[in-house]
Amino acid sequence: MKTLKRENLGNGYLFTFLICVATAALIYLPFVVIDKGLFQYCGDFNSQQIPFYAYMNDFVKNSAGQWSWETDLGSSAVNSYSFYLLGSPFFWLSTLFPAKTLPFLMVPLLILKFGVCGLTAYMWLHRYAKTKSWAVIAACLYAFSGFTVYNTFFNHFVDCIALFPLLLWALDKYMYEDVHALFPVTVALNLVNNYFFFAGQIVFLFIYFFAKLSCRDYRIRRPKKFFLLAFESLLGVAMGCVLLWPAALSLMDNPRTVDVSNGFGLLLYGRVQQYFAIFTSLFLPPDPTYLPNIFTDAVIKHTSMTAYLPVVGFVGSMAYLRCREKTPWKRILLVCFFMAMVPVLNSAFYALNSSYYARWYYMPILILCAATMHTFEDEDIDWKKGFKPVAAITLAYAVFALVPKEEDGSWSIGVVQRQSQFWLTYLTAILGLLLLYGVIRFWGDQRRRMTTIMLAVILGFSVFYSVVHISLGKFPQWEGDKDYRSECYEAAQNIQWPDDSFYRVDTYECYDNLSLWMKRPALLCFNSTVSPSIMEFYPNLGVKRDVSSKPEHEKYALRGLLGVKYVMMPLDKSAEYEEKYGSYGYSYAFSDDTYAYYYNENELPMGFAYDKYILMGDEEGESDSITLMTMSESDRANMLVRAIGLSEEQAETYGHLMEQVTNDDLVGLDYDGYVWDVNKRRTTAVTQFEADGSGFTASIELSSDNLVFFSVPYDKGWSATVNGEPVTVEKVSGGMCAVLCPAGESTIEFQYETPGLRASATVSVTALVVWAVYGAVVLAGRRKKKQ
Template identity: 25%
Template sequence: MPDEKNMIKHPLLKLFFTSCFLFLVGISPILIISKGVYMWAGDYNEQTIVFTEYISKLLHSGQGFPAFDWNSFLGMDFLTSYHDHIFSPFDWLMYAVPTGVMPYIHTVVMALKVGLSAVTAYIYCRQYVKKDQSAYLCGLLYAFSGFQLFDLVYQFSERYLMFPLMLYCFDQLVINRKPFCFAALLGIYCLISPVFAWMTCLFLLIYYIVRTATKSFPKLDLKLFMRLAIETGCGVLMSAMLMLPFYSVLSGNARADGKIFSHSLIAYENPGVVLCIIRSMFFPPALCANDWYFRNSQLSISPPLLYIPLFLILGVYMIFKKEKRAWYSVLLKVCIIFACVPVLNSSFAVFNNRYYARWLFMPLLVMIMMTGRYIDNIEDEKPKKELRVCAAIVGFMIVYGVYTACFEKPRIYGNIAWIIMAAVSLFGMIVLYLLHYPMDKVSFISVRNIRKLVCVCCALPFFGTAFFLAQDNYFESIPKQKDIMWNGSEPVVIDDDEFFRTSYCMTNSKNKSMIWGYPTIATFNSMITGDTSSFLGETGNNFNKNINLTFDTGDYALCSFLSVKYDLYCNLLLTGGIEVEPEDLKKHLEGFEQDKVINRYVLYKNKAFIPMGFTYDNYIRIDAQPHNSDEDSRKMYDDKVDRQKLFLKAIWLTDEQIEKYGDILQKLPEDKYNDVSVETYYQDCRDRAASACYEFVPDKTGFNARIDLSKDNLVFFSVPYNRYFTAYIDGSPTEIERVFNGLSAVYVPQGNHSISFRYRIPGFKYGVIISSVSAGILLIYTVVDLILKRRIRSKDGTAVNEA
């Protein structure tokens, strides 16, 4: 149990401000070059910054949240697509400021998250360590652990911040019967991230079973069972307003399909997984998707991240040896089994077959608490043998890293990143040795200065990674990213009242048009639905899990098919500040001609643009191949560019749809099927545009359109097929057909007609009711519990007075 003596005055305040300061120092190379703007890499730049700025502009313009969002790819459910940024209280801090200030507020909010992560870790660990200083160091180690460093590229900081506090509230609920806090935190956690909530609930179940089995939790009785059931049930059900739409919309998502049961269950097919777990305990993590040692892409995206600054695995191992039967030692054994057995590990990812290790931040907190227990008595420890083992592993990893650099050509931007991380580990080993075996010549490395040493070792990996990112492309990468993101603070304004989509086929950027308020097919969003993914599979593009949609100059036919009118190219300065005139740019996107220049952005307009809502005269059976066996004909169908041109020749239907609409559409003749010339492509675009809706107006719940048809026909819309859409022709409901293996069409009779699609968020109404009822039950339960406890205390006090 903790000592009553407080060893640090105001530890939480000191820890918070120290952590914030160390974080800002750690990322200072980026802040200096970007002039205060927080820009890290990958997902944070492509998703978090863009999505939060987009939502902020919606709020500040008074538009509010739509049910269906048109700005991301072909349109998505808004609630599920941006739930990370709707329910997070930290994002609402950013929404409270003017949108123009947001690029700088990201820095403040990230520092705030890191500081609070240290505080919540302190609160949890202080229950199990003797000294404030040990808990203080636990807070620092958690806030600057491998997970926090690696996941600066993601929007995961809130999860890491809340977890220690939720575990603390769970302990208080079980041990001291304190109500409300655990359920409230669980509800917020589920709203912020349903996926992480699943992982956390599963870990809490393991945590409870282990602690009960080791008798560190009270024995389960009826009263405790009811408390756990009510709080857990209310916590989860309070998030029903998101949970019901989330799981309804994402059925069939590319990341949700493919279960572990079709793969190896007991042993990993990739032997690098276990080695990667070991490596993660001794080296700071590499930048996302650039692992030095292991080539597996999934390992690079979601690696185990068990790095503890300075102490590495030493403190955990020492406590593990001394207290083998303690609940935390038993829990680590169970977690090791789960991490090393594929089917158990995949249970944290709902049994998905892709390797997923983000749940390991939960046992990492326990490992850091064990390190705190080790620090309690660090002056009495003499871990010579253990230090030698750690030094041997670090030495081996360095030697193997040199071998990799010389012979294996690792997937990384440059050698500097690995050199920095190897130096950080080596420096930590030296400091760790001198802490236990001090030398007069370096007397400042001693236990009395342990807080300062931990601060240095925490900031170093952050500084090294930030420096690596900042120096990329001769320190010009960050300014170029700012140009792509904000165009030198000059908005990209396109004077065009017609509905259109944009692309970034030449710049190879994602989501950026959302900042300017324009729909974009160049999308990076994990919430793409199964029907959209199915359509993407027909395009011939090799998309990354169907969530990272980057188009190239060979996709010009697909762009026209999807009503892309403008390609936005950011004309960046060359190395050394050399400027390229827009007219000198080499352009290879067929049919797009230069329109105008807006600061760094050059706009190219599609002369083969097709408005939304058009018809066909012919059909192709989905998965059809040419009837003849000519090899060149078959090759044309398989080629990506030619395959996409077929989208413009005929509508793709199933056998059932062909039987249903065969009287109004004709099978595409063989000669037209095989004619994929550029001239025919332009003619097909003109034909589709001539039949398009003369009016198309998107809104918050779908769209309204008008069309004048010379005959009965199917009107195609490049809108994802979704069973939560209802279509109306002249106000009367009609069936939506699933065409092109994932897009939408409706049957419209001859004449002038109005067409509307209305989207309803699935389960949202019932979710709000369930959330409200659950919150009410929790409040009643809390009030009743407090009243009963007060009466018991009152009776106990009366009994004492009478005695």
């Protein structure tokens, strides 16, 4: 496939950007009106995207450090938010506005992202187009593909979709036009935007490069060109690695990222429905991310499994694949389809993680858009060779809603979960095919007019099916989210706490991430990339910790251990909470117009010392001593209020300072015993605890040398001093911190610096200098040639 010489391309950049912005506005503004300015969607958008943007806007402006106390039990702000937004140019654009306005700016930012999606796609596509019109149409297909609309749910994924085409555009510039120093910039931009998506982009770039090389579309006649490309690639990675290395150090300890596929899981999906679901993603508009409807036994929820293009669907790509031989696009699409069908190859886009995702589909979708563009531009490609099989396959999907099903002796029609949702989605796909047929049937011989009508139909249809998709996801949660604005945006930011001391809050029947709204540390947290020690600590106590922290309220001892002073809940949940958990030492404290607050009578300060220790051990029980991990999960939190958890190595070093637990200490691990232990811990607790974004300072007085425990997640970025002297920060009790303090009064200072950030920033700055010198040399060489 050679670069096409074409006429009438003109300047389609601004036009494409503006029509994508206008179309996105038509999609989202009606919902903004319904929500009175603060757009609420569902799931992650409400729970993460809105509070993350608002919270980090304030954090980067006002925090003097890198530690976020409001993120779970406390976590590195860099590592916790670099996956979500910290490297995104759209986020940094949002910092031009006050944090309080961010919830209202989510839709304008989203509309802007759709505009950039179209713009960058056009930048790459127009090289291969014969006319501006079809380049614009293909760019709009990319901007409003099912993948982009679906990922409104995640929002920050749209940033990756918007910036990705720049990689292919810059690579083409290098290979076709010998434009140097541009590719490293796009590599750095995509890497700093989202390191996790960039891993998949690397895989796709290799596929793209070698597909073009194998078709002789790219030609490397001199080794110098290849080595310069390798140099520019590495330079781009170095320039953009400022967030990569700290994230890598953290993720290596995160259990969600180290579970690698194995055995049959490398080669075959566990359920045959997975294959049908992947195939279907090409033909039908996507269901809402949390409401899969047909292949419900497959892994579909939250996976971004969709490759649907509005109106044209898979028609143009099917025709192209049937009518073209040995082209880069065909090879790329076939390789990607094969990789999607093989688990280990699919997971290659996600560092071989065993969790199934299809969040890389936006890359082959861009190629689908190019193939579609060629189908309708090139007269030697018969579009009917795509339309007929796609129409037949699409029609066949009706069988899933019509096939009889017997369950528990009762017969019903269809294997879909919700008939109304299926028929709405299905008929939307049929409508798209009918519109496509009508445009070609009536205006196919009028090329200029056909492109205008095709563009209008695609944009109008995009508005229709996007509104349907968002409505299907939004309105089922209407009742559950009706108090979101009043409880989160309005009430949580204006709570009048009785005192300004440092403590944690727990929530009951509240929205996720309320801590980010009220700027107060809280137990409930929905964030996948918090400190790895939290991921270790909670499971040690029998609490599930995958994407969120939601410890059961029955674990009352956990609340005391973690310094929870108040439990808050909506007013109408107060009586229910008091009935269920009031006997665990929670008494009514105060209330406002929205929430009721209960005081935890067994609150412990953030730091204290113990007189006993217990070995952590493991669940296999290989130790001869009593260990925490061989105890019942229901008793472990109670035990950690009674004794600090140490490793065997730590016990050898610090064990002489305390007594080791005995069988007698396994008695009385009930509520009464817990109250007794809390009162005993208070006698050796810190008398002062002050915290900010750089760490904390605490004061304590001990009668003898001892370890002082802090309910602060352990992180390799912590450094500490006691009375000005450096001390070792120990990881104790399965994920918390402790330091050795002498007898008498001590001042303890903890300072936090994200591991690897300084080194990676140094590399990035150095690489920027190298890039500037390299660019200057390239520019000087060009000027010399012109002379």
